[in-house]
Amino acid sequence: MSTLAGEPCDTSSWDAGNCPVRDVMNQIAGKWSTLLLEALAQKPYRFGELRRLVPDISQRMLTQTLRDLQRDGYIDRQVFPTKPPSVEYSMTELGHSLFEPLAKVLAWAGDNHAAVKAARVKFDASELG
Amino acid sequence: MSTLAGEPCDTSSWDAGNCPVRDVMNQIAGKWSTLLLEALAQKPYRFGELRRLVPDISQRMLTQTLRDLQRDGYIDRQVFPTKPPSVEYSMTELGHSLFEPLAKVLAWAGDNHAAVKAARVKFDASELG
């Protein structure tokens, strides 16, 4: 319960870089991060495979998001000296340990998607008054 | 296991708006969303209180993030006719049910912050080679 006992972060000595919630979440909270983590949690994928799996991600964002996830230690990048060289991305132990609780949130999203969409409709309707 | 069985989303008939993971996560994955949810999971707060709790959020983003969270049904906005009028934000049932699994991820962040930071140092060092 460490980080959940008091305020989101220690307010007295505020330091955004020292807040674990922000520091970790800001990375996995990206538009594409969870999607890629969900894919790589199942099995390793190559760059092009991920690109086909998430058709509307640009190469630029795929490259960048993968590098960020690699930097934080969630995924591994392995280059194979084939011709042309191929690159395989796989989830690390740390990544799997993160994905365990994260999968629960993803499951929640699936289970409650209808409720969220209903809330939106209701909200948008009341805005028009 | 519904959404976790196969690919992140049904790839054959791809529709970003129909993917629960994307539709739900894109909202709670914002830079400030989890932080505000964490605060409001504990007790209701007023606009100014939240602003002080998260010093480096701009009024603009606080307003907008709160409205987005309200739109998705996670929080309630109640105006009190005091002078000057005050507004209280509180977490809904839906919000609490989301926060239950989300709290596990937040706890993970607290427990593994050191490992993530270590991974970053290692990555950045190997980049300089």
Added chain:
DNA sequence: TAGTGCTAGTCTCTTTTTGAGACAAACAAT
């Protein structure tokens, strides 16, 4: 009565981030 401060925002301007799409290099197959 003028000045100051509180509330919860909005409006505008600048900076940062993201998206779209062309381009690269090296080799295989046609």
Added chain:
DNA sequence: ATTGTTTGTCTCAAAAAGAGACTAGCACTA
């Protein structure tokens, strides 16, 4: 010779976020 494959990078346009001034109504203070 041309086309296709791989994993990226580069540039430019569009979208989003951040900074800070501004609003309105009322209370308190001088």
